[in-house]
Amino acid sequence: MLPVTLPSLQIMFSLLHRRFFHSSSRLPKKKRIAEQRWLARQSNDPYVKASHALNFRCRSAFKLLEIDDKFRLLQPGCGVVDCGAAPGAWSQVAVHRVNSAGTESTLRRGTVVGIDLLNIPPLDGAHFLSSHDVADPATHAKLPDLLPGGRAHVLLSDMAPNASGFRELDHERLVGLCSFLLDLAEKILRPGGSLLCKYWDGALACQLQDKLCLVFGSVQSLKPNASRKDSAERYFLARNYRKPVKG
Numbered sequence: 401m402l403p404v405t406l407p408s409l410q411i412m413f414s415l416l417h418r419r420f421f422h423s424s425s426r427l428p429k430k431k432r433i434a435e436q437r438w439l440a441r442q443s444n445d446p447y448v449k450a451s452h453a454l455n456f457r458c459r460s461a462f463k464l465l466e467i468d469d470k471f472r473l474l475q476p477g478c479g480v481v482d483c484g485a486a487p488g489a490w491s492q493v494a495v496h497r498v499n500s501a502g503t504e505s506t507l508r509r510g511t512v513v514g515i516d517l518l519n520i521p522p523l524d525g526a527h528f529l530s531s532h533d534v535a536d537p538a539t540h541a542k543l544p545d546l547l548p549g550g551r552a553h554v555l556l557s558d559m560a561p562n563a564s565g566f567r568e569l570d571h572e573r574l575v576g577l578c579s580f581l582l583d584l585a586e587k588i589l590r591p592g593g594s595l596l597c598k599y600w601d602g603a604l605a606c607q608l609q610d611k612l613c614l615v616f617g618s619v620q621s622l623k624p625n626a627s628r629k630d631s632a633e634r635y636f637l638a639r640n641y642r643k644p645v646k647g
């Protein structure tokens with residue numbers, strides 16, 4: 401019989417843990433099929449392959465690259481706040497484009513601040529506020545000290561709440577999160593600045609667009625090619641911010 405040493409107990413424990421908590425064969429049939437479909441879709445997705453090849457943390461990098469190639473939001477020297485930044489692919493794009501790691505010595509050096517409820521692995525050129533809620537005024541209060549002049553040129557949001565599986569409910573929750581971005585914009589966005597935010601299309605999208613139109617000179621809805629065709633995901637790009645008129 402094998403001696404039961406501490407390392408062998410640890411190995412046994414980890415095998416049992418994997419068997420009971422990670423084995424897909426223990427998932428209900430419906431979930432197992434969904435997991436297999438997801439794996440098949442991932443392995444056939446050209447953006448997933450390209451993100452591995454280019455060392456992006458996830459495929460969503462290509463959505464921002466595509467939008468930024470067209471609209472040139474991220475210029476060297478810009479201050480950027482990336483809401484819902486984990487795992488950090490949009491921040492990788494922003495760091496590169498605004499030169500916040502100082503890689504291009506002849507160009508102005510920008511600033512990137514990322515916020516997420518989850519942990520965001522460190523990235524050279526970015527300052528991350530992990531375990532922070534974008535809806536929390538305490539998070540907003542930390543931002544001015546992290547941005548040159550206390551203000552950002554661009555506010556990005558790829559935030560998404562955990563999907564409940566009920567399309568309308570998820571849509572409403574995400575529109576609710578986007579509304580917090582308007583409070584945040586009032587505190588930190590420079591006049592003339594831009595906001596790019598994800599939403600899931602649905603009944604409240606027009607209301608959100610109307611709210612954005614009150615404080616931005618132009619608002620348009622975008623569906624980048626990298627966004628999956630079968631998803632309700634879209635982005636509002638709002639440009640030329642002006643301070644809200646109170647009263």
Ligand SMILES: C[S@@+](CC[C@H](N)C(=O)[O-])C[C@H]1O[C@@H](n2cnc3c(N)ncnc32)[C@H](O)[C@@H]1O
Nearest residue numbers: 484486487488489490516517533534558559560
């Ligand atoms: C689709 S992921 C973002 C991916 C990211 N753009 C990237 O390229 O790596 C959505 C993120 O939004 C975050 N999120 C959702 N609600 C949030 C909130 N209230 N405050 C901060 N982050 C939030 C989630 O934790 C999740 O990490």
